[in-house]
Amino acid sequence: MLNKVVQQVTERIIKRSEATRAQYMQMMHEQEQLVRDRNMLTCSNLAHVSAGNRGEDQSTIISGKGPLVGIISAYNDMLSAHCPFKVYPDEIKATVRGEGAAALVASGVPAMCDGVTQGQPGMDMSLFSRDIIAQGVAVGLSHNVFDATLLLGICDKIAPGLVMGAAAFGHLPTAFVPAGPMSTGISNEEKTAVRQQYAAGKLDKQALQQMECQSYHDQGTCTFYGTANTNQLVLEAMGLMLPGSAFVPPYDPRRKLLTAEIAKRIVKLTHLGDKYRPLYQVLDVKNFVNGIVAWLASGGSTNHTLHIIAMARAAGIIITWQDFSELSEAVPLLVSIYPNAKPDINALQAAGGVPVLLNALHKRGLVHEDVLTCVGTFADQLTTPILEDGKLVFVPCGESKDPSVLISGDGCFKEHGGIKVLDGNLGRSVIKISAVAPEHHHVKAKARVFDSQHDVEKAYKEGKLNEDAVIVVRFAGPAAAGMPELHKLMPVLGNLQKAGYHVALLTDGRLSGASGKIPSALHVCPEALRGGPLAYLRDGDLIDFDADNGTINCLTSWEGREPAKLDTESLEQTYGRYLFKACRKTVSTAEEGATFLF
Numbered sequence: 009m010l011n012k013v014v015q016q017v018t019e020r021i022i023k024r025s026e027a028t029r030a031q032y033m034q035m036m037h038e039q040e041q042l043v044r045d046r047n048m049l050t051c052s053n054l055a056h057v058s059a060g061n062r063g064e065d066q067s068t069i070i071s072g073k074g075p076l077v078g079i080i081s082a083y084n085d086m087l088s089a090h091c092p093f094k095v096y097p098d099e100i101k102a103t104v105r106g107e108g109a110a111a112l113v114a115s116g117v118p119a120m121c122d123g124v125t126q127g128q129p130g131m132d133m134s135l136f137s138r139d140i141i142a143q144g145v146a147v148g149l150s151h152n153v154f155d156a157t158l159l160l161g162i163c164d165k166i167a168p169g170l171v172m173g174a175a176a177f178g179h180l181p182t183a184f185v186p187a188g189p190m191s192t193g194i195s196n197e198e199k200t201a202v203r204q205q206y207a208a209g210k211l212d213k214q215a216l217q218q219m220e221c222q223s224y225h226d227q228g229t230c231t232f233y234g235t236a237n238t239n240q241l242v243l244e245a246m247g248l249m250l251p252g253s254a255f256v257p258p259y260d261p262r263r264k265l266l267t268a269e270i271a272k273r274i275v276k277l278t279h280l281g282d283k284y285r286p287l288y289q290v291l292d293v294k295n296f297v298n299g300i301v302a303w304l305a306s307g308g309s310t311n312h313t314l315h316i317i318a319m320a321r322a323a324g325i326i327i328t329w330q331d332f333s334e335l336s337e338a339v340p341l342l343v344s345i346y347p348n349a350k351p352d353i354n355a356l357q358a359a360g361g362v363p364v365l366l367n368a369l370h371k372r373g374l375v376h377e378d379v380l381t382c383v384g385t386f387a388d389q390l391t392t393p394i395l396e397d398g399k400l401v402f403v404p405c406g407e408s409k410d411p412s413v414l415i416s417g418d419g420c421f422k423e424h425g426g427i428k429v430l431d432g433n434l435g436r437s438v439i440k441i442s443a444v445a446p447e448h449h450h451v452k453a454k455a456r457v458f459d460s461q462h463d464v465e466k467a468y469k470e471g472k473l474n475e476d477a478v479i480v481v482r483f484a485g486p487a488a489a490g491m492p493e494l495h496k497l498m499p500v501l502g503n504l505q506k507a508g509y510h511v512a513l514l515t516d517g518r519l520s521g522a523s524g525k526i527p528s529a530l531h532v533c534p535e536a537l538r539g540g541p542l543a544y545l546r547d548g549d550l551i552d553f554d555a556d557n558g559t560i561n562c563l564t565s566w567e568g569r570e571p572a573k574l575d576t577e578s579l580e581q582t583y584g585r586y587l588f589k590a591c592r593k594t595v596s597t598a599e600e601g602a603t604f605l606f
């Protein structure tokens with residue numbers, strides 16, 4: 009029996025999305041009726057496509073007798089998670105040739121890393137890069153020569169952007185090709201400790217650098233459960249990749265075979281195969297709900313309060329924070345990994361990964377089983393890939409191999425999911441409640457108000473934050489500054505908490521799944537630049553931050569006050585940020601996905 013709350017939320021999303029979904033589906037059916045877009049192309053068009061591809065591929069491209077797979081790649085050498093993608097196109101091309109098809113890299117898309125740009129001006133472009141990636145996908149597929157799409161992208165804004173762009177070509181069968189996480193380096197506990205010691209001036213930069221290089225030490229995604237790994241879990245739960253493939257490491261012998269397997273299957277799912285499976289059938293309300301439930305049950309990144317809404321909107325589906333909040337009350341926390349606990353993403357994979365989590369949720373009636381995936385049905389999602397005599401075989405996933413990391417039987421780590429919506433006279437916001445100890449859920453303290461995370465860091469170093477406080481960082485929303493991640497705050501606030509002070513964070517900026525143990529009300533709407541309540545706060549105002557009851561209020565009256573103002577645009581000029589002025593002017597609120605596309 010499907011859980012009543014899951015059923016009610018699903019029905020409400022369907023009802024709410026009737027008009028926009030119908031419009032999207034009409035567009036997809038119109039594109040689908042062309043059967044193969046390449047029929048629209050002239051001989052000159054096809055000659056241009058095939059000119060750089062001599063031999064067997066050229067014949068396939070021109071004749072149209074075999075499918076042509078478009079590869080959208082986010083490969084670059086700078087991101088450890090995307091380095092493995094360098095060899096994927098050639099491997100995919102070789103595989104599909106054996107299936108009577110051809111493959112071409114349709115386009116590359118930008119892939120920036122919040123870990124590299126944290127605290128830097130480039131962070132102000134990061135969130136906008138998601139929508140630009142979506143546009144890049146559309147540009148790559150606009151040549152209208154492809155019968156299917158394979159998406160090579162993993163990290164923070166990249167994977168959601170790929171989904172959003174691919175949705176515009178939802179008549180094409182589409183799948184993600186993951187690359188997996190890096191091996192475990194030093195413990196996350198040690199990493200946090202060193203960062204806090206450096207912030208406190210107890211370690212020099214050389215010691216910090218040595219630790220960071222031990223932590224981020226090889227190809228693959230970062231091992232903590234931040235936005236990149238949340239992407240992978242949600243996409244697999246939605247059925248957008250092969251089952252059990254999200255967290256197979258780059259050097260695992262199954263990795264190369266999984267890439268070949270999805271390339272073979274996508275060929276068979278085109279119009280020229282016998283099991284046509286367009287992407288729009290997978291980007292369905294029930295698949296999105298399954299992804300949300302898995303995200304909540306795993307304690308995933310707060311960034312997905314933005315990304316899931318934007319991805320769904322690209323498919324004509326309207327999801328709200330209220331949906332997240334209600335589902336979170338019905339979904340227990342079944343995964344315990346960093347930053348909620350000490351183990352990392354490799355421990356989740358060793359315990360059984362996404363298939364075991366989905367099976368546990370299925371047994372509790374928390375996910376829809378009447379869904380289609382990019383390659384099959386929900387039953388296929390409950391299988392896991394193993395090697396038998398050197399061949400890839402999918403077998404039933406079974407139960408968790410480590411209940412301290414992943415619970416598949418009775419019980420849970422917490423009764424409710426990882427994300428909670430906070431509401432009150434300071435606006436609406438979200439908190440990653442799963443990472444915060446119960447004794448820190450409620451903080452009542454005076455506000456310390458800042459217009460920049462750098463000012464918080466400066467005040468800390470000057471010894472001006474040694475008190476109970478709700479740290480307010482405003483003018484960090486999408487319209488003001490592109491909604492940067494405020495990573496510099498975590499070591500500072502962590503040290504204050506460790507020193508015994510009751511501290512919390514309130515901001516219209518972002519923090520990801522790495523936000524850690526500090527109670528943080530994030531993505532506050534409306535943001536300060538657009539007249540939100542944070543603009544009225546002053547130092548000393550009494551703030552009641554009550555995560556247990558889902559409220560956050562200012563207990564001091566601000567009647568008669570003028571809102572603080574800041575010329576944020578003058579601060580968003582250097583390092584190319586002036587190029588994103590149009591994005592800042594037109595971006596929607598965080599609660600609407602912080603997108604300038606819809």
